[in-house]
Amino acid sequence: MRVTVLLAAAAVVVTAPRWLPARVVALRRKVFEKVNGDNVITFPNAAVGPDRFQEVYSHPAANGRSRGAGLSDLFWYWLSPGPEVHQEHLEAGPRYDDVARTTRALLSGPADALSAAAARCAARVLDETVTGRVTLVRLRDLMMPVWAEYFYELVFGEPCPREARDLIVGHADDVVSALKCTGLRHPARRARLTRYLARRVAAGDVRHPLPATLTPTEQVHYLQGTFYNTGVVQMSDAMAHLLLALAQHPDVAARLADDPADDRYFTRVLDETMRLYPLFGIAHRITTAEIELDERTTLPEGSVLCFSYPDYHASGHARPDVFDPERWEHTPVRESHHIPFGVAANRPCPAWRLSPLALRAATGEVLRRFTLHSTVAHTRSLPNRGACLLVRVGEPLPPRRLARIGALLRVRDRWEHVWRSVVQLVLGTVMVLHARRLRLAGRYFDPRPTAGCRVDQPPSSQENTA
Numbered sequence: 001m002r003v004t005v006l007l008a009a010a011a012v013v014v015t016a017p018r019w020l021p022a023r024v025v026a027l028r029r030k031v032f033e034k035v036n037g038d039n040v041i042t043f044p045n046a047a048v049g050p051d052r053f054q055e056v057y058s059h060p061a062a063n064g065r066s067r068g069a070g071l072s073d074l075f076w077y078w079l080s081p082g083p084e085v086h087q088e089h090l091e092a093g094p095r096y097d098d099v100a101r102t103t104r105a106l107l108s109g110p111a112d113a114l115s116a117a118a119a120r121c122a123a124r125v126l127d128e129t130v131t132g133r134v135t136l137v138r139l140r141d142l143m144m145p146v147w148a149e150y151f152y153e154l155v156f157g158e159p160c161p162r163e164a165r166d167l168i169v170g171h172a173d174d175v176v177s178a179l180k181c182t183g184l185r186h187p188a189r190r191a192r193l194t195r196y197l198a199r200r201v202a203a204g205d206v207r208h209p210l211p212a213t214l215t216p217t218e219q220v221h222y223l224q225g226t227f228y229n230t231g232v233v234q235m236s237d238a239m240a241h242l243l244l245a246l247a248q249h250p251d252v253a254a255r256l257a258d259d260p261a262d263d264r265y266f267t268r269v270l271d272e273t274m275r276l277y278p279l280f281g282i283a284h285r286i287t288t289a290e291i292e293l294d295e296r297t298t299l300p301e302g303s304v305l306c307f308s309y310p311d312y313h314a315s316g317h318a319r320p321d322v323f324d325p326e327r328w329e330h331t332p333v334r335e336s337h338h339i340p341f342g343v344a345a346n347r348p349c350p351a352w353r354l355s356p357l358a359l360r361a362a363t364g365e366v367l368r369r370f371t372l373h374s375t376v377a378h379t380r381s382l383p384n385r386g387a388c389l390l391v392r393v394g395e396p397l398p399p400r401r402l403a404r405i406g407a408l409l410r411v412r413d414r415w416e417h418v419w420r421s422v423v424q425l426v427l428g429t430v431m432v433l434h435a436r437r438l439r440l441a442g443r444y445f446d447p448r449p450t451a452g453c454r455v456d457q458p459p460s461s462q463e464n465t466a
Contacts, residue, residue: 039303040071065092085218115360118146151227152164155207156206163196182420231351248323285346374389376388
């Protein structure tokens with residue numbers, strides 16, 4: 001009897017990587033849905049299929065951003081400080097227009113200059129941090145200093161000092177770890193970057209005038225949230241997905257390395273990466289008026305609409321789970337279910353022009369130095385941060401050694417996924433409950449003043465970063 005129990009227990013432990021993570025993820029989703037409390041409508045669904053997805057997403061009444069949704073409390077909590085003046089979270093009006101103009105100006109420039117800056121930043125970081133013949137890295141961690149330096153140069157027009165890079169990376173890593181529920185927020189770490197940016201803004205060091213509709217404190221939070229939060233995090237994730245896809249599809253990587261001037265092929269590879277691994281899981285909007293879809297279906301004013309990028313990108317494609325850049329050779333992107341940068345009519349990503357240029361330049365610097373190898377799980381949220389082996393070009397490893405390292409990486413990744421899924425369940429639940437208690441977005445829009453907080457201002461900095 002005792003032997004049977006021991007064998008059963010051993011079987012449970014040994015097979016845990018196969019069944020436990022999926023069940024914990026399902027439980028985490030139920031906790032999020034239960035705690036959130038919104039009457040959320042997710043698209044595409046049975047009534048509004050993929051063919052009408054962009055129609056609803058682009059509707060003029062689907063333009064509310066934060067006011068009136070419990071989801072906003074959670075996003076403001078994760079993105080503090082600065083969500084109240086983040087371009088993506090501002091309600092429509094003069095302040096949004098002012099901020100959007102400034103963002104476009106800071107992200108603009110000649111294509112050659114934008115590409116050269118990305119290549120320069122990538123080369124500097126790679127040469128500094130990856131010096132051996134063979135190096136095991138986490139791709140997202142490797143790329144964060146690259147994009148920290150890049151966005152610093154875009155904002156300040158000068159090379160990024162190491163002090164600033166460390167502050168930006170520490171802040172961005174804290175934000176993305178909280179978003180993926182692999183770590184709690186550390187407000188003090190974020191505040192260090194806030195203080196640094198405040199000094200630079202006060203000194204007039206930003207290369208373009210900041211939005212006049214924002215107070216000096218809001219200008220600092222705008223820079224921190226838009227460029228050193230969203231900008232660094234999204235570009236690091238995009239680069240990690242792209243490089244991990246290349247590591248797991250060596251024929252694609254070899255073609256890019258052999259012909260780095262082939263813009264069309266790189267575009268297909270990037271489109272396929274963004275289709276299969278969209279940076280946004282869900283984009284939420286709040287309806288500011290009724291949306292009548294047909295004689296039987298009307299979305300009431302105040303509805304919380306959640307647009308699922310993964311579900312939409314998977315529809316209308318043959319073998320949607322397969323990484324296949326060649327699918328784009330004869331399939332026009334504009335006619336496909338593919339919106340990597342959102343929809344033009346409803347706040348598309350302001351870096352839609354810059355991102356492909358910068359990603360291509362940085363990818364070229366990586367492939368010029370290394371071949372990439374990885375056997376870890378590649379999922380949209382990428383909580384494992386993309387473990388990958390970099391082998392210096394011209395110094396290949398024997399195939400048998402590569403195979404052994406790959407097997408070890410695969411086993412390690414599966415067991416990491418077991419404990420990480422439990423950590424995500426616990427920390428995710430804690431943060432959802434904390435965000436619901438603080439109600440940062442709800443209190444910001446609350447018409448009733450609270451002690452020490454004007455109606456037209458966000459809660460105090462202490463409450464925003466609690």
